[in-house]
Amino acid sequence: MAIQKKQGSDRLLALAGWAYLLLGFGFLLLPIFALVLFSFEDSRLPTLPWTGWTLKWYNFLLSDGRLLEALKNSLIVSPLAAAAATVIGFFAAYALNRFEFWGKKFLSILLIVPILIPPLIMGVAFLGLLSRVNLQGQLLSVFLTHVVILIPTAIALITIRLAQMPSDIEQAAWNLGASEWQALFRVVLPWSIPGIAGAWLLSFTFSFDEFVIAWFVSGFQPTLPVAIYSFMAFNLDPSLNAIGTIIFALSILLLVGVELLLIPLLLENRSNSKQA
Amino acid sequence: MANSIPLSKPSSNLQTKTPNESSLLRWICLAPAVIYDSLLFLLPLIFLIWIGFWTVDNYRLVPGFSLSNYIDIFQQFFSKSRYAYAILQSLWVSSTATFLTVLFCYPFAMAIAFVVPVRLQRLAILLAIAPFWSSYILRLYAWQTLLNKEGLINSFLQTLHLINQPIEIVFTQIGTRIGLIHYLAPIMILILYLALQNVDRSLLSAAQNLGATRWQVFWRVLLPLTRPGIVYAAVFGMIISLGDVLSGIILGGGTGKSIFGSLPLFASMILNEYAASTNLPRTSALATILIVIMVLILFAGTKFSQSNQ
Amino acid sequence: MVLSQPHTQLSETNPASSHDLELVDICKYYGPLMVLDQINLNVKAGEFVAIMGPSGCGKTTLLRVIAGLEGVSQGHVLLRGQDITGLPVNKRNTPLVWQSFALFPHLNVRQNIAFGLTLTRHIKAEVQQRVQEAAVMLNLEPLLDRRISQLSGGQKQRVAIARALVTKPNILLLDEPMSALDPHLRIRMQGELKRLQQALSISFFYVTHNQNEAFSMADKVVVMNQGRIEQIGTPSDIYNAPATHFVAEFVGNNNLFEGEVVEINNQTIQIRCAQGLIQAPYRDRPHQIGERVTVVVPADRMVIASTGPIENSIQATLRAREFIGSQVIYYLETSTGQEIKLIQQQSLNESLNVPINADLQLSWKVESTILLGERSVDAP
Numbered sequence: 001m002a003i004q005k006k007q008g009s010d011r012l013l014a015l016a017g018w019a020y021l022l023l024g025f026g027f028l029l030l031p032i033f034a035l036v037l038f039s040f041e042d043s044r045l046p047t048l049p050w051t052g053w054t055l056k057w058y059n060f061l062l063s064d065g066r067l068l069e070a071l072k073n074s075l076i077v078s079p080l081a082a083a084a085a086t087v088i089g090f091f092a093a094y095a096l097n098r099f100e101f102w103g104k105k106f107l108s109i110l111l112i113v114p115i116l117i118p119p120l121i122m123g124v125a126f127l128g129l130l131s132r133v134n135l136q137g138q139l140l141s142v143f144l145t146h147v148v149i150l151i152p153t154a155i156a157l158i159t160i161r162l163a164q165m166p167s168d169i170e171q172a173a174w175n176l177g178a179s180e181w182q183a184l185f186r187v188v189l190p191w192s193i194p195g196i197a198g199a200w201l202l203s204f205t206f207s208f209d210e211f212v213i214a215w216f217v218s219g220f221q222p223t224l225p226v227a228i229y230s231f232m233a234f235n236l237d238p239s240l241n242a243i244g245t246i247i248f249a250l251s252i253l254l255l256v257g258v259e260l261l262l263i264p265l266l267l268e269n270r271s272n273s274k275q276a
Numbered sequence: 277m278a279n280s281i282p283l284s285k286p287s288s289n290l291q292t293k294t295p296n297e298s299s300l301l302r303w304i305c306l307a308p309a310v311i312y313d314s315l316l317f318l319l320p321l322i323f324l325i326w327i328g329f330w331t332v333d334n335y336r337l338v339p340g341f342s343l344s345n346y347i348d349i350f351q352q353f354f355s356k357s358r359y360a361y362a363i364l365q366s367l368w369v370s371s372t373a374t375f376l377t378v379l380f381c382y383p384f385a386m387a388i389a390f391v392v393p394v395r396l397q398r399l400a401i402l403l404a405i406a407p408f409w410s411s412y413i414l415r416l417y418a419w420q421t422l423l424n425k426e427g428l429i430n431s432f433l434q435t436l437h438l439i440n441q442p443i444e445i446v447f448t449q450i451g452t453r454i455g456l457i458h459y460l461a462p463i464m465i466l467i468l469y470l471a472l473q474n475v476d477r478s479l480l481s482a483a484q485n486l487g488a489t490r491w492q493v494f495w496r497v498l499l500p501l502t503r504p505g506i507v508y509a510a511v512f513g514m515i516i517s518l519g520d521v522l523s524g525i526i527l528g529g530g531t532g533k534s535i536f537g538s539l540p541l542f543a544s545m546i547l548n549e550y551a552a553s554t555n556l557p558r559t560s561a562l563a564t565i566l567i568v569i570m571v572l573i574l575f576a577g578t579k580f581s582q583s584n585q
Numbered sequence: 586m587v588l589s590q591p592h593t594q595l596s597e598t599n600p601a602s603s604h605d606l607e608l609v610d611i612c613k614y615y616g617p618l619m620v621l622d623q624i625n626l627n628v629k630a631g632e633f634v635a636i637m638g639p640s641g642c643g644k645t646t647l648l649r650v651i652a653g654l655e656g657v658s659q660g661h662v663l664l665r666g667q668d669i670t671g672l673p674v675n676k677r678n679t680p681l682v683w684q685s686f687a688l689f690p691h692l693n694v695r696q697n698i699a700f701g702l703t704l705t706r707h708i709k710a711e712v713q714q715r716v717q718e719a720a721v722m723l724n725l726e727p728l729l730d731r732r733i734s735q736l737s738g739g740q741k742q743r744v745a746i747a748r749a750l751v752t753k754p755n756i757l758l759l760d761e762p763m764s765a766l767d768p769h770l771r772i773r774m775q776g777e778l779k780r781l782q783q784a785l786s787i788s789f790f791y792v793t794h795n796q797n798e799a800f801s802m803a804d805k806v807v808v809m810n811q812g813r814i815e816q817i818g819t820p821s822d823i824y825n826a827p828a829t830h831f832v833a834e835f836v837g838n839n840n841l842f843e844g845e846v847v848e849i850n851n852q853t854i855q856i857r858c859a860q861g862l863i864q865a866p867y868r869d870r871p872h873q874i875g876e877r878v879t880v881v882v883p884a885d886r887m888v889i890a891s892t893g894p895i896e897n898s899i900q901a902t903l904r905a906r907e908f909i910g911s912q913v914i915y916y917l918e919t920s921t922g923q924e925i926k927l928i929q930q931q932s933l934n935e936s937l938n939v940p941i942n943a944d945l946q947l948s949w950k951v952e953s954t955i956l957l958g959e960r961s962v963d964a965p
Contacts, residue, residue: 013490017391021400024384028407028461031418034428035410038421092309099302111309114317118519118570120543124563125324126316128556132323148316151309168687171292174674175652175681176701177752180295186700190691209412212521212547225413232417232526241421244414251409292649293656295675 032248039241057242067243070227074208077139077223081146082203086196088147089154094188096155097162098170115152122149123216130217137219145213150203157202161195162188201257328561337556345561357549359542359562363569365534366518366542369449373456374513378468378506381461385468386498401469405462416455416526420446423454423527447529452541455523460516464509471505472498511577518570521547542566604666605630605756605788611650611660613643613812620646622812624660628756628805631786633779635803637793639835643812644792648758651790653677665755680749682759686741688733694744695720695729701752719747722781739770746778750785757782759791763798775801796836800824808832830879830957838884838914840925846876853951856880859921860899865954872958879957885928886953889915889945898948901925903941908933917945 042052061067096108114122126145130136135144165188173183211225218226224247228240328345331338353360388400407415422428423445430442445451475498483493499506517523524532524541530548531540540548546566550559606628613621621643628634636644649655651662653674661670669677680701688697698719702712720726723743728736736744742762749757762778763771779802782789793799799806800820808815808823808831816828827833833841844858853864854872863880872878882897890898901917908914913936915927927947929936939945 014391017387020383021387021391024380024387025403027380028404028458031415031422031458032407032410034422035414035418088308088312091305095302095305101302107306107310110313110318114313116515117321118515118543118566120519120521120546121324121563121567122320124546124550124556124559125320128327128560129316129320129323131556144316148313151313155309166685166687167292168683168685169689171654171674172681172683172687173689173700174295175654175679176748177675177678177704178295178700179675179704180299180301182704183295184301187689187691190689193691205409211413215547216550225411228411228413228417229522232413240414240417244411244418247414248410251406254409292654293674295673297673 035241035244036248038238039245041238057238060237060239061242061246064239067224067227067231067239070222070224071243071246073139073142073218073221074224077142077146078204078207081143081150081207082200084143085147085150085203086154086158086200089151089199090158090189090192090196092151093155093158093162094184094192097159111155112152114148119149119210119212123213126213127216136217137221139218139221141217141219142214142221142223145217146207146210149210149213150206153203153206154199157199158192158195161192161198165191197257201254205251205254324560325564327557328564330557330560332555332557335554345558348558349561349565357545358539359545359565361536361539362542362545365449365536365539367569368534368536369452369524369528369541370456370514370517373453373517374460374510376453377457377460377464377513378510380457381464381468381509382506384461385465385472388465388469389472401466404465407458408462412459413522413526415458416522419451419455419458419527423451446527447532449524449528449532449534452523452528452532455527456517456520459520459523460513464513467509467512468502468505471502471508475501507577511574514573514577515570518573519543519566542569603630604628605632605664606651606790607661607663607666608647608651609661609663611647611662612658613646613650613655614658619812621650621657624814626807626814626817628788628790630755631788633782633789633791633802633804634807635791635793635799635805636807636809637796637799637836638809638815640794642809644794644809645760647809648681648760648790648792651756652679652681652758654681678752678754679756679758680752680754682742682745682749682757682762684761684764686745686765688741688744688748690733692733693729694725694731694733694736697733697744698725698729698747698751700748715751719751722750722784723747738766739774742766742774746781754787756788756790759789761793761795762791763793763795771798778802808835810835825883826955827881827957833879833881833955833957838926838928840882840884840887842880842882842923844878844880846872846874846878849874854956856956860919860923863897863899863954864951865956866952868956872956876958881955881957882949882953883955884914884926887925887927887947887949888929889927889939890948895946895948896951897954898946899925901945901947903939903943903945905941906936908936915939917947 039057040053040055041050042054042056092111096104096111122145126141126148127136130141130144135141169187169191170183173187174180178186208223209225210223211229214223215226215229222230224243228243232240327337329341329343331340331342331344349357349359352358384404388397388404392400420427424430425442425444425446427446429445430439433439434442445454479497479501480493483497484490488496521541521543524530524544525547528541528544530544531538542562543566546559546562549562550556553559604627606626608624608626611621611624612619624647626634636647638644646655650657653669653672653676657670661668663669664677664679689700692700695716698716699712702715716729717726720729723746725740725743725747728740728744733741733744742765745762746757759778763774766774775798778789782802789802791799791803800823803820805817806820806823807817810831816823816832818826818828823832824837827836827839830841833839842856842858842860842863844856844863846854847857847862848855849867849872852867854867856863856865856878858880865880899919901919903915904918905916906913907916911930911932913929913931913933915929915936917925917927919925925947
């Protein structure tokens with residue numbers, strides 16, 4: 001009797017869990033569905049009832065050009081900033097992972113803290129400095145500043161990967177005659193590839209979506225979020241949904257990458273150790 | 277015990293001899309990050325605080341040391357621009373939004389960790405963090421179209437005759453919070469899920485074996501064990517929402533209504549003031565004040581978590 | 586610069602040295618802790634040396650010192666007569682077979698084996714050929730293009746050995762290479778390793794805590810404890826004539842009794858123990874009446890005997906027994922509470938004749954008794 005009762009309440013609890021998950025996912029994914037759906041709706045106002053399918057908002061987007069220009073800017077600056085941050089982050093993560101030295105703790109904090117400072121503050125600060133050296137208001141400014149906030153992400157992710165590396169294999173390389181640099185490039189670097197790829201992906205996403213800093217420093221070469229922001233001040237129409245859908249399609253591509261690289265890196269640590 | 281450590285771990289990095297003991301490798305590896313962050317992180321921050329003491333004359337920055345920005349700001353603390361109220365509004369909205377996000381995410385992460393079959397958990401996490409990979413500003417726009425008076429949600433509820441008048445959500449701080457919760461939730465779910473994953477399942481069944489009810493297992497075992505994850509998630513949520521400008525502007529309409537009245541958030545205010553005036557010294561002074569507030573919160577947060585342990 | 590190609594240099598400058606490796610007075614301490622204490626050891630050309638000892642005895646540290654992965658506080662490491670104490674790890678050509686194999690996961694088998702050859706300017710065809718040779722030697726040819734993750738434990742180990750041998754070292758260092766293998770594979774690998782070592786006629790420096798491995802493969806066994814060498818000798822030396830209390834306890838299945846010398850004549854020595862009087866053969870060791878000694882009796886030299894010629898005997902109660910193949914291990918207890926182990930070649934049925942908790946008489950020949958003097962007893 002007691003066992004049956006317990007099983008019954010277990011099932012009830014599981015049911016409640018699934019119901020909660022369903023509601024939660026509804027909340028999390030609702031805006032994305034709305035974005036994609038209403039980019040194909042005829043009416044200017046995204047409401048029910050459904051008025052008909054159209055592609056005119058995509059046409060509108062293509063003919064207008066402002067958002068596409070900004071998308072182009074973003075697609076130039078974000079991959080480059082992510083790449084620069086990943087390279088800098090890899091070397092820093094390697095040194096922090098391998099060496100002990102005086103002031104290491106302070107240095108690790110210094111290298112991680114930029115991500116903890118709100119971008120609003122960083123945006124004002126960057127503008128203050130860059131305008132003194134006439135580097136404000138260009139794509140280069142966005143690149144330079146985004147690298148700062150992306151370095152911590154890169155270091156954190158690559159450190160996760162490096163921490164999983166058996167210290168044996170670097171020593172084995174030395175033992176077989178490799179110099180420190182040879183071991184770094186021929187053993188440690190290949191080992192870190194998943195971490196590096198994950199770091200680049202996440203950095204790219206952060207940069208691509210970053211608004212405040214870019215708003216302060218990008219000037220006449222706005223990135224996509226900045227252009228959307230100024231676009232919204234004048235026209236609220238479904239071409240925003242259209243660009244949103246395009247971005248979401250891009251994101252799905254990214255997500256496949258994430259599924260393949262980032263999640264295994266974060267979660268598989270455990271299952272590996274189980275097998276061992 | 278201390279003596280036995282080198283014996284049992286002779287391969288520790290401290291003792292290992294490397295191909296070149298005095299090599300410059302570590303400094304060469306660290307140099308790019310250190311130089312970059314010194315020039316483009318520390319320097320701008322120092323500059324920010326310094327510029328707060330500059331003045332503007334005829335649209336030109338005048339370096340110097342003047343307290344006029346701060347005097348002006350503090351004179352307007354309770355009148356005209358009413359910065360104090362904006363700070364209060366910011367603290368109120370961020371703390372409630374953070375609290376609600378934790379409240380939403382903890383059971384969600386729990387459901388993924390305990391109800392969803394293991395092989396599907398990864399997919400569930402991936403779905404949960406999916407919003408994070410789409411544009412934040414466009415998600416806010418989507419929420420705006422969903423929540424406004426003629427929006428999907430209001431028209432849906434009216435069709436069902438659940439309400440007669442459309443509910444006002446957009447351009448209130450409730451809207452701001454919805455935007456913030458939606459922004460924070462994916463990362464918080466991930467943090468809390470990882471925290472829950474680290475809990476040893478055998479502890480839970482052991483507690484149940486000892487006669488604890490589900491509630492007791494939750495309150496006396498699971499919650500205490502995942503407390504660091506919760507604190508971590510809450511501090512993270514607080515910092516992000518205090519510094520966020522977009523939700524307050526797009527969903528809160530700049531000066532959204534809350535129980536304190538129609539007041540802007542401090543962060544949105546800084547952005548809008550700069551957009552209107554391009555007065556960098558004054559904006560820098562305001563940003564410096566925001567830094568002070570955050571440091572105080574972080575300080576209080578660490579004090580709080582220490583005193584509880 | 587001069588040392589850029591150490592192995593060819595070393596073998597050319599000192600071709601006559603009869604020792605592949607000499608360890609001279611090596612000490613290593615971390616603060617007050619002695620990890621290696623005056624290690625003196627020679628490895629002759631083509632010799633298989635096994636270093637044996639409990640974990641933490643310093644054997645792996647010694648191996649890492651030879652490889653150059655750890656420094657010494659004093660002393661010298663000589664490779665083929667040349668002092669390499671100050672030489673960095675990557676200039677020594679003292680390849681190591683790691684306990685974890687430490688294969689490079691991103692490279693395939695071929696690339697792993699070739700690694701040591703591709704670090705300097707090299708000719709592709711030559712590398713190819715050397716890899717091929719190593720692969721043939723270790724039966725790895727069909728696996729050359731496999732990924733490391735696709736290999737079994739035994740295959741990984743063969744790759745690790747091939748990778749180490751491909752640079753043609755004079756000495757191969759092996760750090761518990763069998764500990765990650767299945768038991769049945771271990772036995773097979775022991776034979777293979779020995780065959781390999783003899784075919785290549787290079788010296789092996791083999792660290793292990795497993796005495797079966799050490800005794801079955803090594804020409805010379807070194808027993809270490811707490812950073813010191815306890816005994817160096819052939820396997821049979823170590824097995825039959827442990828020199829110290831520690832070796833007697835660590836090696837083989839020995840029973841140890843504490844006692845005092847009460848009588849000496851030119852054939853035997855009489856020792857009084859808690860279990861009674863025991864006779865030991867008079868060998869050329871100087872003992873004195875009244876000296877505290879340890880009596881060592883190998884477990885396989887004792888018999889359960891109620892009849893027959895009894896030279897030494899004690900009473901004990903059978904507490905448990907264990908069957909391993911055709912061997913029976915009896916666990917007994919004397920009236921003073923000391924545990925005794927006894928190993929006998931016996932069939933299961935035969936052994937079952939003896940009931941548990943039976944009081945038995947154990948006996949052994951005088952000549953099977955080994956005496957250890959007081960000076961060899963470890964200081965507490």
